[in-house]
Amino acid sequence: MADVYRAAVRMTRDRTKAQDVTQEVFLQAWKSFSRFESGTNCKAWLFKILFHCVDHERRSWWRIRLFHTDEEFLEEQLAAPAPIPEHLSDEGILAALDDLTPEHRAVVLLTDVQELSYKETAEILGLPIGTVMSRLSRGRAQLREKLDGVAKEYGIGGPA
Amino acid sequence: MSNRLRQAFDSEPIPPGMETRIAARPAPRRLWMWPAMAAAAAGLIFGVLYINKLRTVDAILAATEPALPEILRVGLRDHVYCAVMRKYNSAPKPVAKLAEDLPAKMTGLAEVVTAKVPPAFKLHVSHVCKFKGRSFVHLALHDGQRLLSVILTKRENAESIPALLAAGSNGYEVAAFEKGEWLVYIASDASGAESRSLVAAIAPAVREFLDRV
Numbered sequence: 001m002a003d004v005y006r007a008a009v010r011m012t013r014d015r016t017k018a019q020d021v022t023q024e025v026f027l028q029a030w031k032s033f034s035r036f037e038s039g040t041n042c043k044a045w046l047f048k049i050l051f052h053c054v055d056h057e058r059r060s061w062w063r064i065r066l067f068h069t070d071e072e073f074l075e076e077q078l079a080a081p082a083p084i085p086e087h088l089s090d091e092g093i094l095a096a097l098d099d100l101t102p103e104h105r106a107v108v109l110l111t112d113v114q115e116l117s118y119k120e121t122a123e124i125l126g127l128p129i130g131t132v133m134s135r136l137s138r139g140r141a142q143l144r145e146k147l148d149g150v151a152k153e154y155g156i157g158g159p160a
Numbered sequence: 161m162s163n164r165l166r167q168a169f170d171s172e173p174i175p176p177g178m179e180t181r182i183a184a185r186p187a188p189r190r191l192w193m194w195p196a197m198a199a200a201a202a203g204l205i206f207g208v209l210y211i212n213k214l215r216t217v218d219a220i221l222a223a224t225e226p227a228l229p230e231i232l233r234v235g236l237r238d239h240v241y242c243a244v245m246r247k248y249n250s251a252p253k254p255v256a257k258l259a260e261d262l263p264a265k266m267t268g269l270a271e272v273v274t275a276k277v278p279p280a281f282k283l284h285v286s287h288v289c290k291f292k293g294r295s296f297v298h299l300a301l302h303d304g305q306r307l308l309s310v311i312l313t314k315r316e317n318a319e320s321i322p323a324l325l326a327a328g329s330n331g332y333e334v335a336a337f338e339k340g341e342w343l344v345y346i347a348s349d350a351s352g353a354e355s356r357s358l359v360a361a362i363a364p365a366v367r368e369f370l371d372r373v
């Protein structure tokens with residue numbers, strides 16, 4: 001439940017709304033439990049419901065297809081995400097995450113935070129795997145930029 | 161990156177009692193569904209009742225009509241459909257109030273008819289009704305036991321009743337005459353003699369009324 005709520009907070013950027021969405025997720029899960037295939041990832045199933053609920057809240061932005069990139073190139077790019085400086089505060093990191101566009105934030109949350117597979121992420125968001133990869137690549141890049149900015153604000157790192 | 165993100169992600173506090181609220185939250189009732197379901201159920205019930213009513217009307221007519229001339233069946237049909245298939249309470253509305261449902265030029269008919277029937281007969285229905293596409297001006301009176309209808313309908317095609325025509329069948333007595341563009345029916349479940357005396361009282365008054373319309 002905690003992961004669902006926290007992801008809802010990140011996606012809605014509103015704690016009250018996130019509580020409602022979380023309640024709705026578990027209600028929907030309870031109502032449609034017969035459709036859950038045993039042996040599959042329950043967490044991915046809950047997140048699928050979550051993103052459906054969030055999508056319902058803010059219809060439209062999932063449908064945006066941003067770009068298509070060569071998947072092999074993306075695999076290489078995705079293989080080694082840059083480390084985040086340990087001394088950045090949680091608030092700073094979350095603020096940078098919240099600052100991503102919703103479609104990039106969703107992919108980063110599912111793959112990097114929840115550690116779901118590309119396939120599971122693609123199924124949850126109803127996107128082709130290639131799009132998940134490209135969004136993840138772009139999302140990470142955006143996150144790095146924003147974290148650099150945060151780090152500079154705190155007087156950490158930056159050009160020597 | 162993933163670990164640090166996860167660490168930051170986990171720092172988001174969970175509101176106290178949320179788990180309990182989720183576990184305790186009853187399924188939201190789709191409030192809009194209840195009126196819709198009630199309307200559908202009511203529609204179904206009324207539909208079944210209406211079909212049942214039509215079947216009963218058909219059964220009564222099937223048992224009654226064959227012994228009656230075709231022209232008398234016209235009034236009998238509306239009497240059975242609109243007056244026989246109805247429940248009557250002991251306290252009908254005042255005549256003047258009931259007459260408000262009649263077409264303006266027919267408003268006086270309610271007073272004319274009620275003045276000519278025995279006092280036990282109370283006016284219960286006074287309106288325009290339709291049966292099988294034909295319109296009728298219909299007054300229904302009830303005395304607690306017997307039912308009486310005075311029914312007017314406009315002449316159609318070559319319909320004609322040159323003289324007062326009366327016949328009985330299956331416990332129903334029907335009399336009819338014509339006046340101008342109108343065919344007038346007096347239908348009841350009174351006995352033959354009672355019916356004749358009712359017709360004798362009502363028919364001249366209705367003729368006179370139609371003369372003035």
